Amino acid sequence: MAALHDFRAIRLLDFEYRQPDGGRPEPHCMVAREFHTGRLLRLDADELRSLKAPPFPIDEENLFVAYYASAELGCFLELDWPMPARVLDLCAEFKNSTSGLAVPSGRGLLGALIYHGLDALAAVEKEEMRALAMRGGPFTLAEKAALLDYCQSDVDALAKLLPAMLPKIDLPRALLRGRYMTAAARMERIGIPIDVGTLDRLRRKWSGIRCALVDDVRCNYGLFDGITFKVDRFEQFLAANDIPWPYLPSGSPALDDDTFRSMAKAFPLLWSIRELRHALSSLRLNDLAVGPDGRNRCMLSAFGSKTGRNQPSNAKFIFGPSVWLRGLIAPVARRAVAYIDWGQQEFGIAAALSSDPAMFAAYLSGDPYLAFAKQAGAIPEHATKESHGDIRERFKQCILAVQYGMGAESLALRLSCNVADARQLLELHRRTYPVYWRWSQAAVDHAMLRGHLHTVFGWLVHAGPGANPRSLANFAMQANGAEMMRLAACLATERGIRVCAPVHDAFLIEAPITQIDAEVARMQACMAEASRIVLGGLELRTDAKIVMHPDRYMDKRGVEMWGRVMGILSRLEPVPMRDTHLSHHGIGTCGGVGHPLNLISCKGISNG
DNA sequence: TCTATATCACCC
């Protein structure tokens, strides 16, 4: 299908539904309109539930059009309907066509209508109807009719929006983005298994835990009032101890973690204060969206960032807050989860798309950081991560710095070295990878001259005269990485892999313990295939971390904090004999996650 | 009291 007129029919769809935080959608009604004939279909909740499939064809010859289609497709899944083969999501298309631009009224349906000069349903009325839908049933006859009318008004809005947007839509690529919305709907539905027993205890005792964290640090110098860090007391403390402190232009002391770290080097008594500030950093566990079945689900906000990444709410999504909280991720009885991520994905993308032979070789070596140090002549050929760990680390930081467009001053700060050394390191990168640097500069020039950049599959970003060149230089890596993620998500969900969530350069999947190894291999195959397609042949490595019930997921960076918090928690509220959170919800009777301190018996798999 | 901005902390 290369063009819209190749389709037998084009259907515009909208559902009204209720979706409690962390829960699954409860459809109230659906309206579908055939674009050419104008034929209208209005179904209420009972009619929807009585159907085993949508009452219209959804094969390759029929186009399904919606605004943020994962919502509609989520209702399809809830109704146990088959998924449409061809999806056009006008929200994804609107985000693509306006990526990097300021839009007057946001990127919702209303905003898209206004942007295209079309009249929209009044925002007030929209809000009222949304509130009614969220309230849920039972509805009076009048309310049901009002919901259907409102649903239809959105479909009519879509019918006006489609022809307005059509001239700028690149259909084959738009269908690829639509295809991802189907994958997103599946991931949003599956969600992430959470140890709700421990989550509930954390929620109940969180304020007590924070107080205990303060009390546990003997050297807090009375700088905290409860758990609030008092800036005026801190300034008195600095004066009393003759500590010169950096100030912001605004006249207040710089309190960021970097400042604390560097100052603590010179004045070690500051270290415990830094630790404490770090531990107490704001956290709202209440917003974590966990459904009655103990799974973390939230809208992924597909195409939410200008590089086309997902942008789920950090408060609702378990991968948003600090890493130690990922200890709450725990497979249920007889199941396992696996976190599978690409290793040095952006470096691999840069190597493939720039065709820099040295960078290519460095990626293929399996350890680009070590390879870079060797290519630059800083270490001998026989050097290893173990023999030259410190030098490898410097070259690693250099590679990461280059990917973000960092300058010598910032790199020096990061490496705690002098600026001349940092400049030298960056210069080594330029000398080692000259083809990459020409490619990177060409992308920035292209953006400045033509006003936009795009990925291999046509994800756009607009760039005005004031655009940040570092942002433009980074775009190819980040945005093509997002393309790779989306393609892998499509392949995996279409092949029946239970993908719980995407995490920028990784996926969390789930399977019965007996099948997890095979599912990990299948997922790695999807990710390998996606990388080959996006990068014209280069296959990127992935690593997998498997966690089986009754263990919990844990990021190594979070182990210490998790242990501290759990220690305090067990003092405040001894662990119940049996953690029964799963049997509460009828999922299993073997109990849930054994003990809050059960970490991972983690098994690593690499496909390199 | 509400809203806008600045700063900070966290994620990949």
Added chain:
DNA sequence: AAACGGGTGATATAGA
């Protein structure tokens, strides 16, 4: 003017 890419979100402060 600064020079670390893409984000979300909490909190403090200033101004209407």
